[in-house]
Each structure stands twice: as C-alpha cells, then as structure tokens.
Amino acid sequence: MSFTTRSQRESLLAWTIVALAIVQVLVMFLPNLGVGQTVAVRAEAVRTPLTPAGWAFAIWAVIYLWSFLYAVYQLLPGQRYDAILAVIRLPSAIVFALNALWVVAAQLTGLSFVTVLIAAAELLLLIVVLFNIQPDAFVLTKRRRAFIHWPFLLFTGWISLALFANISSFLAFINIRLFGLGETGAAAVLLLCACTLCIGVQRQLRGAILYALPVVWGCVAIAAANVQHGPHYWMAALAVLAAAGVAWFTYWTRARSTRLRNSPWRG
Template sequence: MLSLYLSSDGFRAITVLLLAIGQAVMSQWPDWRKWPETIASRSARQSTPAVPIDWAFAVWGLIFLECFGFGIWQLLPGQLDDPLLRSIGWLAAGVFALNIAWEYYVPRRDIDWGSVAIIVAALAVLLTIVWRIEAAEPHNAATFWLVAAPFQLFSGWISAATFVNLSSTLRFSGVAIGTGRSVALIAAAALLGSVIAAKTGALIYGGAIAWALFGIVVANRGRVPNSRVAIAAGLLAPAVPLAALLGS
C-alpha cells in the first residue's frame, strides 16, 4: 500500500488533497492571524453594484467542502491510476494553488490588477478541467458528484467572480462603476457563462452563476439608483442554467 503513495500518482494525489485543504485554511488565515486587512474588508472598500450581497459568498463553504471530497476520492488506492484523475490532477492542484495565491494577495495588496491576473488564470484552468471532465462522459454517480460537480460549482462561481473582481479593480483604479458599467459586466458574465454552459451542458456550473446574479439582485433591491442593475441581473440569472439544459 505504501508503495502506491510513493509513486508519481500518489505524490500527485497527496499534493491535490493538501492544496484543497490549504485553500480553505488560507481563506480564514487573515482573520485568525488578525491581519490589518482581510478579503472581506478589501471587498467592502471596493464594493460596486456588480458585487453580490455578503451572504451569497457563503457558497465558498460548499466549494471548499466539495473540493475536499474530491481530494479524498482521488487519493483512494483504487482511484490513483484513473485516467480522468490523471488528466485533471495537476490542473486541480494548480487551481487550488492559484486560489490560495489570490486569498493571500488580496489582504496584502488589494483587489487590483494583480488579483485580476490570478483569478483569470484560475478561471482558465477551471474551464480546462470542466472541459476534460465533460469530454470523458459518461460518468457514474460517484464520478459525477465527487469529480464533475465540485469543478462545475467552482468554475461557475469563479466565472462570475472574475467580473465582480474586475468591477472592484476598476473602482480601485479610479474608474466610476455606476449602473451602466455594472450592467455591462453582469451581461458579460452571463454571456460567458451561457456559452460555456451550452457547450458543456454543465447545469451546476450554470446554477453557480445564477446564484451570483441572484446575489446581485438582492444587493441592489430597493436602491433606486441601482434598480437597473437588479433588473438586469434578475433577467439574466435564469439564462445560464437554461443554456446548460438546452446544451445537455
């Protein structure tokens, strides 16, 4: 048994699990260590109408849990030489590492162009993973819930978060992010998500983007200057899951 984990497959699987745990730990590290700034404080300072309401970010708890489940699954002896897990294993390690880098960077530096570069890189890796998983269909139930579902959820949220991050970065750079630019960013997120959802049929991916858009609706509800943002997000929220249903 030990020899399995001394192999290249074993080293990969252990690395993936440690990084899956690491991203959950790093998300709370600034609070635990009482850093002067945290992700939450930076986000609050650079908030725009394109940012979802605070409680929508609770989805990270589910993302971390599902990534941990994936990490355990791919570490089981019977899964070490699975062709799909070999195909996405180092990509998964890479995206977990990029997420850790973003979680460290933002409290230290701010939501700026460096944070955009990190999140765009993470999105590119996540979409590659989703593409490879979908190309390997059909899946049994375990593969769907422990491999496909975690990365659909993760990539869907990051697809939306990329544009949220961009809106905050533009504000950080001195660009006014009012109703018009917020609607444009929301529309861009929905368009990207709809194209990917239609190509992959990834319903959980579409649901994650819809959740982010719903969070934007609630964040702007009752705010007269931002009513167009709430309306746009509300109208676009069903579009991405619908694209996944039509494409599946």
C-alpha cells in the same frame, strides 16, 4: 524503474492536492492572526453594482467541502491510475494553489490587478479541467461524477461570475470608468460579458445544472445588493434577467442534448 518513478510522482501529486485543498481554506483565517484584512472587508471597500450581497459568499463553504471530497477521492488507491484523474490532477492542484494565492493577495492588497490575473488564470484552468472531463461525463458512474465532475462544475460556475466582479472592483479601486461609462453602466457591461462567457461554457458542457446554479445564485445576490445598497433598480432588474437567461439556456441546452443522445439518427 519507470513504473516506480510514475507511482511516486502520482502519489506525490495526489497528496499535494489534498494539502492544497486544505491550505485554500486555512489561508482565509490569516486575518485572525493579524495578517491583512478579510476578503469581505476588502470587497466592501470597493463595492460596485456588481458586488453580490454578503450571503452569496456562503457558497464557498460548499465549494471548499466538495473540493476536499474530490481531493480525498483521487487519493484512494483504486483511483491512483484512473485515466481522467491522471489528466486533471495537475491543473486541479494548480487551481487550488491559485485560489489560496488569490485569497492571500486579496487580504494583503485588496481586489487589485494581481487578483484579477490570478482569478483569470484560475478560471482558465478550471475550464481546462471541465473540458477534459466532459467527453466522458455521460458515461461516468454517479459516484464518479459526484467526486470528479460536480465539484469542478460548481467551482467553475462561481469563478465565471466572480472574475468579472473582481474586474469591476479593480476598476473602482483605480477609479477608471470602463468605456467612459458610469459605475453602474460599466457593471452592466461586465455582467453581460460574464453571462456571455457562461453561456459559451455551458454550450460546451451541454446544460450542466451545477455549473449554472452558482451563476444564477450570484446574479440573484447582485440584484439583492443593488436593491439594498443603491438602490439601482434597473441594474437589479438586469441581474435578474441575466439569472433567468442563464437558467433558460441551461434548460434548453440540456433538453437539446438529451434529444440528440436519444435520437436514432445519432451517428
């Protein structure tokens, strides 16, 4: 009886993940049905020096596609009782649900305190997912890494930066200056906070390239936007330095991790 119940529960959760992976894409088209405004329009209404150039959001196409591939992979009969998937299924399902909820909230109310809270919860769960995969990351087959690990690296990297951009937009929306700073100064502080978080996560991930890529991509897009819309050249320069810093730390951490794994003195 317990086996049947467990099988049914795992099957239901696996199918729920597939459904939510699709829903998080479909809700983006609600404005086409007259419900709310697109996220792009909402973001433009509260543009700050931490808002990336519009082309940066093309990364969502890759994130959504890879999320769907993960959803299909974990549904396969051979993966039903996989130990790693058993741990990450529930938080990954909640991540997809929160992402869909964030899109709907942004479309209806703009980049508000609600969207900040949702993004923060989403990032926390993404980190939980990654840290549950991380102990086995180096022994997974390439196929399993591609379907289980890599999509969440990309997803987490982007949200790590997007959360702080959301905070910047929310502060602009309610016209509050962070620590009494001007808009550009507040954006610079938030960018440094984002990079500090990314470096902390990257330290635990031991230099994961797919985590760093969306962060670097976003920082470059922030630099481009500050040149185009400001121009805030010093903010653009800071964003470029942030991208370079994250890239360098990723390289250094990855090289150090490789040396430690290959060391004959490793315990």
